[in-house]
Amino acid sequence: MRVTHATVVDGGVCTVRIAGDVDMSEVEGVTAWLRAAVDTSGCAAVEVDLADTRFLDSLGIAGLVRAHEYARARAVHLRYVHVQPWVLRVFQVAGVADRLDLA
Template sequence: MCLRLVGELDMSTVGQLNDTIDRLAADGARQLLLDLAELTFCDSTGIAAFVRGDNRAAADGGWLRLTGATGRVDRVLQVTGLADVLAYQPDTADPASQDAP
């Protein structure tokens, strides 16, 4: 399952992402790709949502990957170390070809 995040991910929008991840997990989704190519901003609540989603997926025997971040969002992933912790693919060309963590 691929989710495309658009705009800003912050305290006012992170609840929607968490709710969507929870709903997809409850519906049986075990593999989740978050496409960040159109995400223009991500604060600490967004980072926490990525970690929460990754933990949720792992607990259910699945995985969560991030892909396509640019600009500030890519910088946040690099500076926080999240790019190293989560399965981060800068290129959205063929995310299915990457091995699960």
């Protein structure tokens, strides 16, 4: 399933809702969307809503980690929200759950 996104800015928080499969064919687009949110003027924090994420492969995980590091380097708080249990398990198995802000 092709991945889509929607970005909403409210009170200094940019929420990016990711829907679909975050895999090798989509990861560059997802990473670009998240970087754009981090760079949005007036956004002190970015929330990445994973409620509708249906698939996440190793390159997708790496892209989300890169986005997290990109935000940190720019002093923007980035956290992943509505993390489904299976996504949390994928993060844990990959060894990145402790590096990300997950809610």
